[in-house]
Amino acid sequence: MAWKKVSPERCDRLEGALSGYWVEKKQMCGCPAYCINNNWFAGVHEDHILVRLDEADRAAAMAEYDEATLFEPFKGRKMKEFVVLPEQVC
Numbered sequence: 001m002a003w004k005k006v007s008p009e010r011c012d013r014l015e016g017a018l019s020g021y022w023v024e025k026k027q028m029c030g031c032p033a034y035c036i037n038n039n040w041f042a043g044v045h046e047d048h049i050l051v052r053l054d055e056a057d058r059a060a061a062m063a064e065y066d067e068a069t070l071f072e073p074f075k076g077r078k079m080k081e082f083v084v085l086p087e088q089v090c
Contacts, residue, residue, distance in 0.1 A: 007047035048084045
């Protein structure tokens with residue numbers, strides 16, 4: 001199954017949110033990814049912004065936003081540390 005192209009609007013939104021911070025922008029699987037000290041913490045996949053959160057913050061995000069989900073780049077392969085932010089947050 002092919003992925004949809006990355007949303008330019010989401011890329012601009014995340015890049016704008018991170019401007020002013022020392023982060024390194026990379027490409028992972030053709031998608032923009034942001035790292036600090038080579039540790040991936042945020043990115044855009046298709047038309048979604050995702051962020052890496054610790055367990056407590058993940059639980060809080062999932063409880064506050066019904067639309068928040070764990071990042072699942074491939075069916076059945078959830079990346080438990082990454083939350084896909086809902087549209088209303090982005």
